[in-house]
Amino acid sequence: MRIDAESNWTPPSRDAEQPPAEVRRILRLFHPYRGRLAVVGLLVGAASLVSVASPFLLREILDTAIPQGRTGLLSLLALGMILTAVMTSVFGVLQTLISTTVGQRVMHDLRTGVYAQLQRMPLAFFTRTRTGEVQSRIANDIGGMQATVTSTATSLVSNLTAVVATVVAMLALDWRLTAVSLLLLPLFVWISRRVGRERKKITTQRQKQMAAMAATVTESLSVSGILLGRTMGRADSLTKSFAEESERLVDLEVRSSMAGRWRMSTIGIVMAAMPALIYWAAGLALQSGGAAISIGTLVAFVSLQQGLFRPAVSLLSTGVQMQTSLALFQRIFEYLDLPVDITEPEKPVRLEKIRGEVRFEDVDFVYDDTQKRPTLDRIDVAVPAGGSLAVVGPTGSGKSTLSYLVPRLYDVTGGRVTIDGVDVRELDFDSLARAVGVVSQETYLFHASVAENLRFAKPDATQAEMEAAARAAQIHDHIATLPDGYDTLVGERGYRFSGGEKQRLAIARTILRDPPVLILDEATSALDTRTEQAVQQAIDALSAGRTTITIAHRLSTVRGADQIVVLDAGRIAERGSHEELLDRDGRYAELVRRDARLAPVAP
Numbered sequence: 257m258r259i260d261a262e263s264n265w266t267p268p269s270r271d272a273e274q275p276p277a278e279v280r281r282i283l284r285l286f287h288p289y290r291g292r293l294a295v296v297g298l299l300v301g302a303a304s305l306v307s308v309a310s311p312f313l314l315r316e317i318l319d320t321a322i323p324q325g326r327t328g329l330l331s332l333l334a335l336g337m338i339l340t341a342v343m344t345s346v347f348g349v350l351q352t353l354i355s356t357t358v359g360q361r362v363m364h365d366l367r368t369g370v371y372a373q374l375q376r377m378p379l380a381f382f383t384r385t386r387t388g389e390v391q392s393r394i395a396n397d398i399g400g401m402q403a404t405v406t407s408t409a410t411s412l413v414s415n416l417t418a419v420v421a422t423v424v425a426m427l428a429l430d431w432r433l434t435a436v437s438l439l440l441l442p443l444f445v446w447i448s449r450r451v452g453r454e455r456k457k458i459t460t461q462r463q464k465q466m467a468a469m470a471a472t473v474t475e476s477l478s479v480s481g482i483l484l485g486r487t488m489g490r491a492d493s494l495t496k497s498f499a500e501e502s503e504r505l506v507d508l509e510v511r512s513s514m515a516g517r518w519r520m521s522t523i524g525i526v527m528a529a530m531p532a533l534i535y536w537a538a539g540l541a542l543q544s545g546g547a548a549i550s551i552g553t554l555v556a557f558v559s560l561q562q563g564l565f566r567p568a569v570s571l572l573s574t575g576v577q578m579q580t581s582l583a584l585f586q587r588i589f590e591y592l593d594l595p596v597d598i599t600e601p602e603k604p605v606r607l608e609k610i611r612g613e614v615r616f617e618d619v620d621f622v623y624d625d626t627q628k629r630p631t632l633d634r635i636d637v638a639v640p641a642g643g644s645l646a647v648v649g650p651t652g653s654g655k656s657t658l659s660y661l662v663p664r665l666y667d668v669t670g671g672r673v674t675i676d677g678v679d680v681r682e683l684d685f686d687s688l689a690r691a692v693g694v695v696s697q698e699t700y701l702f703h704a705s706v707a708e709n710l711r712f713a714k715p716d717a718t719q720a721e722m723e724a725a726a727r728a729a730q731i732h733d734h735i736a737t738l739p740d741g742y743d744t745l746v747g748e749r750g751y752r753f754s755g756g757e758k759q760r761l762a763i764a765r766t767i768l769r770d771p772p773v774l775i776l777d778e779a780t781s782a783l784d785t786r787t788e789q790a791v792q793q794a795i796d797a798l799s800a801g802r803t804t805i806t807i808a809h810r811l812s813t814v815r816g817a818d819q820i821v822v823l824d825a826g827r828i829a830e831r832g833s834h835e836e837l838l839d840r841d842g843r844y845a846e847l848v849r850r851d852a853r854l855a856p857v858a859p
Contacts, residue, residue, distance in 0.1 A: 281589065282585055285365065285366070286358065286362060288365075289358045289362070292357070292358050293358060296355050299350055299351040299354070300347075302343075302347055303343075303351065304417040304420075304421040304422075305421060307344050308418075308424075308425040309336070310337050310340045310559070311429075311559040312425070312556060314337070314552070314555060315552035315555070316333055317330060317333050317334070319551070319552030319553070321333055362405045363398060363401070363405055366398050367394055367398050369592060370393060370394055370398070370592060371394065373592055373594060374390060374591070376598070378665070378666060379660065379665040379666065380666070381594070389468075389470070391470055392466055393467070393587060395470070396466045396467065396470065397584050397587045397588055401581055401584045401588075422560050425560055426557060429556060429557045430553060430557060433534055433538065458508060459583040459584065460583040460586075460587075462505070462509065465504055465505045465508055466505065469498070469501045472497070472498055472501055534557065534558055535554070597667060598666075598667055601681070604682065604683060604685075604687075605682045605684065605687070606684050606687050607675070607676060607678065607683065607687040607690075607691065610676060610691045610772045611641040611772065612642065612675070612676070612772035612803035613638075613639065613640055613674075613675065613676050613677070613803065614638075614639040614662060614674070614803055614805065615637070615638045615674045616636060616637045616658070616661070616671070616673055617672050618634055618635070618636055618671035619632055619634070619636075619658075619668050619672070619673060620632060620633055620634060620635075620670030620671055621654075621657060621666065621668055621670070622669050629826065630669075631657050631826050632654045632658060633826045633827045634671075634827065637821055639803055639805060639819070640803075641676075641772075641803055642802065642803060643803060643818045643819070644799065644806065644816070644817045644819070645804070645805045645818070645819050645820075645821065646805075646806045646808055646817035646819070646820045646821070647659070647808070647820075647821050647823060648809075648811060648814060648823070648847060649822055649824055649829070649843075650824065650847075653824055653826065654823050655807045655823055656777055656807055659805055662675075662680065662692055662773065662775060662805065663689075663694060663775065664680050664681070675691050675692075690771065692771055692773045692774075692775060693766040693773070693775065694766075694774075694775040694777065695759075695763055695774070695775070695777070695795070696775075697778040699755075699761070701758060701761060701762075702746070703745070704745065704746065705742065705744060705745055705746070706735055706741075706742045706744050706746060706761065707719075707743060709761060709765065710722045710725065710742075710761070710764060712765065713766065714769055717768055719742070722742060722764075723742075725764040725765070725767040726761075726764045728763075728767050728794065728797045729761070729763040729764035729767060729794040729797070729798070730794045730797075731760035731761055731764055746761070763794045763795060763798050764794075767798050771802070772802055773802065773804075773805070774804045775807075776795060776799075776804065776807065778807050810851065811848055811851045815834045816834075817833075817834070819832070820832060820833065820834060820837055820844065822837070822844050822847070824843060829843045830842050830843050830844050832844075
């Protein structure tokens with residue numbers, strides 16, 4: 257699959273997929289917990305059987321124990337009804353405990369599965385997908401399924417069992433009254449299915465709107481977003497835009513809540529009125545000379561019917577909720593089904609001792625098959641272990657893309673990139689991560705302490721190792737002046753530190769990891785001259801003894817490179833040392849003269 261970094265990501269359509277396939281996939285999520293679910297099923301069955309015993313006990317009280325004055329029998333039957341209520345409650349609590357535990361484990365599996373899948377996605381996916389959209393899938397969509405996976409499945413089994421047991425008990429009491437009670441059942445099922453389909457459509461729209469809101473919040477309320485909004489005077493405009501997004505969500509929430517509400521209420525009204533219909537039918541049967549129905553049987557039947565009302569309505573509502581939840585499951589499955597282009601081979605190569613020789617052998621690369629020309633075209637470059645390569649060229653020439661191929665942030669579309677003679681696509685991920693370190697212009701620091709940011713590269717690093725790395729990066733003295741030293745929080749995206757300080761922290765982090773191959777992607781291009789000099793000294797310390805590939809905008813940082821490659825439109829235009837390229841008076845010399853013209857004048 258080719259990836260266009262400039263395009264907006266659109267999830268694959270699932271309209272053609274049949275609902276049964278979705279249902280089977282959902283059921284497979286519960287497969288690891290089938291033992292616990294079997295226990296839940298037994299508890300549900302036991303609770304249903306016990307609950308329907310109560311009306312039969314009531315019939316005996318009304319038809320036998322009270323009319324015949326049998327006090328002992330009356331006491332036993334009353335005690336039986338109490339025990340029935342107690343056992344039903346105990347079974348219900350145990351059932352809720354187990355089913356909720358299973359549901360939360362399934363939620364955990366889904367969250368972890370989506371997060372792991374996203375960790376495997378290529379870099380281009382994140383350049384064309386809003387961060388808020390990703391967060392919304394994990395938080396809102398999976399969170400919205402909580403009721404379904406924790407209680408709906410159990411509710412379905414419980415209510416279905418209760419309905420079946422109750423109907424059987426009603427048939428045992430009187431088949432004629434049962435037939436009257438179930439006349440409208442097909443209509444109720446049809447109504448609930450219509451309501452479910454309607455809510456499913458609205459839920460899909462609602463979740464998309466929630467994702468859009470999450471993206472707006474993530475972008476506009478980040479440190480960078482606040483700075484941009486304030487300095488551009490757009491705070492009121494952003495608030496108005498958010499209010500409009502929220503207003504659309506209000507409308508969808510109301511529509512979702514009210515979809516089919518009157519139709520479902522009609523079902524409730526009809527079922528609540530059923531006892532009156534039963535009394536009326538019993539009276540007609542008696543007047544027409546039919547078989548008499550005892551008072552005990554009639555009261556017990558109405559009691560069963562009232563007991564049928566709750567699980568039947570709940571069962572219909574569960575069907576509606578399950579159809580609604582399909583929309584959420586589909587959005588999660590869209591992420592789980594995303595193709596992963598960069599994977600380990602079946603039998604990966606593990607490099608125990610890495611020298612650091614890097615080669616680009618006839619490398620081609622395109623982001624998308626629709627590109628008019630390749631981003632990189634037939635690149636052949638060799639960097640010996642411990643050597644240095646500088647890659648320069650105008651904006652858009654493919655410099656950064658070339659550096660991304662070494663740590664496999666992208667895969668080549670032609671040729672190969674090797675480390676110590678092994679194609680990087682054949683290496684296991686651990687070897688590749690140990691081999692290559694990257695320091696880029698965009699320094700990312702977590703909202704955590706300095707120590708936690710450093711230990712991200714080496715979780716078991718000691719305090720002495722961190723301090724040694726910080727000294728090499730020329731940042732230790734500054735950290736020592738902070739109130740909490742290495743325990744100081746760096747702030748959101750490191751905003752408590754200057755650009756140069758963040759860069760040196762990133763360099764210290766890379767020094768701590770100690771990779772044999774180092775990628776420097778315009779690491780000083782955004783810094784002022786004085787800060788650049790300080791950071792360059794830290795980079796020189798980091799580069800010592802390592803294979804270094806430097807992507808440079810400012811040519812003053814690459815003069816000492818063993819080899820300089822000039823890229824133009826994805827091709828190598830020139831190569832050689834600094835002096836050799838100046839003597840040729842070609843593209844590189846032109847770039848050097850441009851830098852000299854743009855260099856700041858000393859005060």
